[in-house]
Amino acid sequence: MSVLLDSSTMVLVQGITGREGGFHTEQMQSMGTKVVGGTSPGKGGTTHLGVPVFDTAADAVRATGANASGIFVPAPFAADAIMEAAAAGITLIVCITEGIPIQDMIRVKEFLRGYPQARLVGANCPGLITPGQAKIGIIPQRITSPGAVGLVSRSGTLTYEVASALSAAGLGQSTIVGIGGDPVLGLTFRDVVELFVQDPGTTNLVLIGEIGGSDEEHAAELLARGSRLKAVAFISGRTAPEGKRMGHAGAIISGNRGTAKSKEEAFRKAGVAVAETTDDIVGMLR
């Protein structure tokens, strides 16, 4: 079992003819993801990587029945691509693009209220993968393996680190969801935790958070109500100084808000084990 996506999900790639879009479409296809088409305005009617290319998302959805989309277009065009996907009827929109202006994302969030069936993952995220079935995004499949650990993270590379360690220890994953490092995101920690709680195929939960905002605290509140999942959390940025943006637009401590300490305490209070390093996570799940 899994959350958000499985082998039946029909995936559209927005920006399929770009360098990154093309590279990762091949990776997605190689693990069996059902990529049904791509978009690239002006290249409609052609074929790329064995799938039809359309000028717009609406054309693609009409012709292929795609219900999910991976967005690999450059930042100045990404917000529009998200809204285009929602308006075309896509229900799972995964935006990999980094560097989208925050005001663009605030407008996107307001726009998406008109499309309650559309779920957005990201932006500025590695996407998601249900090992052995399908992926949308850039998470390398060879470090993942099918199983029952749900993994949700604000980071890209740190997620790979943990997935790799889990797989090496024989702990497979139900679904790995990278929610992204921006301050204004689609799905939150709490949203994804709720999905994992409802998924009978998930028995364990790993949360990889970082400094900034209070999304981890909100997820902790939910878990504090009691859940059947055995959970471990890790927060990066313990050594980060106040007021400095640590790479991710969202990774910033403001005054005494958004510290690693506050997040770790929230998880401990909720009965969630907190790992000192990512290497400790595997041992704590067992």
Add this chain to the structure above:
Amino acid sequence: MKLLEYQAKEVLASLGIAIPPGVVARNPAEAAAAFARLGPVAVKAQVPVGGRGKAGGIKLASSEAEARRAAEQIIGMDIKGFKVPLVYCEAALDIAREIYLGFTVDRDARANILMLSAKGGMEIEQVAEESPAAIARLYPNPWRGPLDFELTQLVFDAGLGDLSRPLVSLIKKLYRAIPDYDALTAEINPLVVTKRGEVIAGDAKLEIDDNAMWRHKDLEEKYGALIEGDPYEVEAKKRGLTYVSLDGDIGIIGNGAGLCMGTLDLVQRAGGRPANFCDIGGGAKAEVVENALAVILMNPKVKGVLINVFGGITRGDEVAKGVVTARDNLKMTLPLVVRMSGTREEEGREILKRNGIEPGVSGWEAAKKIVELTRAGVT
């Protein structure tokens, strides 16, 4: 990008908001000339951080000699890591009351929030803690902006109904900083009502989204160079790197912010002290790695460098080539530990080995290794 006060005020003035008469002074003679033009002035340090008053960065001058002396004392001062490049000499206002007005991004609500309070002149965080009811709030629709009736309600909620006409008009002007300039924060505190009833921006804070600088090249060109922060951060920015200076002696390069932050935490746990945060991001090219190493090696405190790369969108072979070329080009002799895995890692490892660099095993092992090497001073 956080603008300096005078820059923020220039932007506000361009939006039609009244600001006090003021003059920028780069040296004591210019401050004296400002006094001659404006009379008694506040001489204010221009730095993109708060708390400059407490740090001695604001002085009142009631004579030409005082203005000159104030500028002498303030220019070149260090306020929270920022060297003061110039002062802003501003005519004193005849203050009747002080109001707080500000837009900022509410992360939890994933929206812009507008706050208005009759309690101006103090930190809004303090007002929020002590008397939250004194702040009126509105989440303007980001597509159309706040409407007149919404703002009228806000103004009355804040207990400022007697000023509803000028305030509604002024708030609509300030709102333009969001769609026109991608402002993340646009704050006027205090917003001064003078004894003659004029409404004037006493101070101004404007932070522009770094992700949106590509559509505000004019602001970057006009103001960017003047903000003199940490020299390594300035150099890193020129080279297009995501870099933050810290006060240790182990240089860190990672791909991805989370991994990079995690690497800092590991180094500290291993007993070392990171000199910096440097995220070379997804799709890092050879030249990016070289740029990152070059900036880190500028810092004479650095005794060794740890590179931690886990590949997703980043290709291991490109990273390895970059590391080798950078080390050779920069004639680097300090200890270097490279931990690498992910896409095309085998090719990457081969390239490193062929060039005499041994790849580390895990992030934790690599962190321990670099701490050990820098302690021993071995090259």
